[in-house]
Amino acid sequence: MQRDLLVIGATGKTGGYTTELLLEHGHRVRALVRRIDGRTERLTALGADVVEGDVQDLGSLAQATKGVDALYFTYPIQLGLMDATANMAQAAEENGVRAIVNMSQISARRNTASNAARQHWIAERILDHSPVAVTHIRPTFFSEWLINMWDGSGMLRLPFADGRHAPIAASDQARVIAAILADPVPHAGRTYPLYGAVELNHYEIAEEMSRALERDVTYVPIELDEFQQILEKRGTSPHMIQHLLAVSIDYRNGVFSGMNDLVKKIGGVDPLDVQGFVTQNRSFYDRYSV
Numbered sequence: 001m002q003r004d005l006l007v008i009g010a011t012g013k014t015g016g017y018t019t020e021l022l023l024e025h026g027h028r029v030r031a032l033v034r035r036i037d038g039r040t041e042r043l044t045a046l047g048a049d050v051v052e053g054d055v056q057d058l059g060s061l062a063q064a065t066k067g068v069d070a071l072y073f074t075y076p077i078q079l080g081l082m083d084a085t086a087n088m089a090q091a092a093e094e095n096g097v098r099a100i101v102n103m104s105q106i107s108a109r110r111n112t113a114s115n116a117a118r119q120h121w122i123a124e125r126i127l128d129h130s131p132v133a134v135t136h137i138r139p140t141f142f143s144e145w146l147i148n149m150w151d152g153s154g155m156l157r158l159p160f161a162d163g164r165h166a167p168i169a170a171s172d173q174a175r176v177i178a179a180i181l182a183d184p185v186p187h188a189g190r191t192y193p194l195y196g197a198v199e200l201n202h203y204e205i206a207e208e209m210s211r212a213l214e215r216d217v218t219y220v221p222i223e224l225d226e227f228q229q230i231l232e233k234r235g236t237s238p239h240m241i242q243h244l245l246a247v248s249i250d251y252r253n254g255v256f257s258g259m260n261d262l263v264k265k266i267g268g269v270d271p272l273d274v275q276g277f278v279t280q281n282r283s284f285y286d287r288y289s290v
């Protein structure tokens with residue numbers, strides 16, 4: 001059945017893939033973007049109804065949710081998640097939206113040192129009080145992390161000791177999100193931890209990357225103060241740095257580890273493994289190599 005769906009964060013990683021998939025499946029998709037620019041032209045060309053708006057502005061959300069059956073909500077790790085969530089929930093309720101898929105994260109819990117992870121947990125609780133049916137997704141670290149942190153040197157300098165996770169690609173998360181939006185009822189009230197194909201530590205991740213890139217990639221475990229310096233040099237926001245330092249400790253303690261079959265069961269595909277993801281993004285790695 002064709003549905004009227006809204007994707008918030010449509011210029012982002014999970015929102016972008018979700019928009020594409022929903023359009024491919026014949027749904028009518030409205031894409032909320034902060035501004036019309038080169039990135040949004042592609043969404044329009046694919047058939048999305050691109051509208052400008054801001055999740056910090058209730059009025060624009062009220063407009064964007066008109067006539068919508070279900071929506072996907074994601075917000076970056078930035079200040080303002082609480083306001084954004086409350087605005088979105090209010091607009092969805094006012095306009096009779098029947099289902100929300102809410103991006104959270106695996107480390108979301110009440111007693112966490114990360115402000116961003118705690119805010120995700122509170123955002124989940126706010127949405128649980130909404131009359132709209134909600135499904136929370138809680139992915140582990142994205143595979144895209146292996147792009148974000150790539151400095152071209154072939155060394156992964158990260159503070160993760162020998163902790164483990166199964167990196168999950170945004171495109172695989174989109175499969176799950178799109179399937180829930182298309183048929184939300186069985187998923188109402190559920191919280192889904194999402195994982196990629198294989199759980200690995202960063203020594204093993206580096207080996208997989210080496211195979212895919214046919215060059216040496218080495219994991220260099222570092223301490224938190226060095227990680228903080230790297231992030232500050234990159235201009236990372238204080239909110240994100242606070243989050244990443246806190247979840248690095250979580251990571252060492254196994255909070256990001258685990259596996260399940262939800263990508264296959266709900267999304268209908270086998271998730272990408274590290275080799276598959278890096279091979280897909282080979283041109284990026286070839287471009288940024290020193």
Ligand SMILES: NC(=O)c1ccc[n+]([C@@H]2O[C@H](COP(=O)([O-])OP(=O)(O)OC[C@H]3O[C@@H](n4cnc5c(N)ncnc54)[C@H](OP(=O)(O)O)[C@@H]3O)[C@@H](O)[C@H]2O)c1
Pocket residue numbers: 008009010011012013014015032033034035053054055056074075076077103104105106138139140141142143145170
């Ligand atoms: N990365 C990880 O390893 C990881 C792991 C688990 C969970 N998560 C969760 O994933 C979420 C991020 O998802 P993502 O990576 O798909 O997103 P993303 O690529 O960071 O994109 C964020 C999207 O939100 C839009 N946006 C930002 N501020 C907005 C505003 N005020 N109003 C409307 N739109 C706004 C951005 O628009 P512009 O393009 O205009 O900026 C962009 O489209 C975070 O909540 C994070 O906690 C991430």
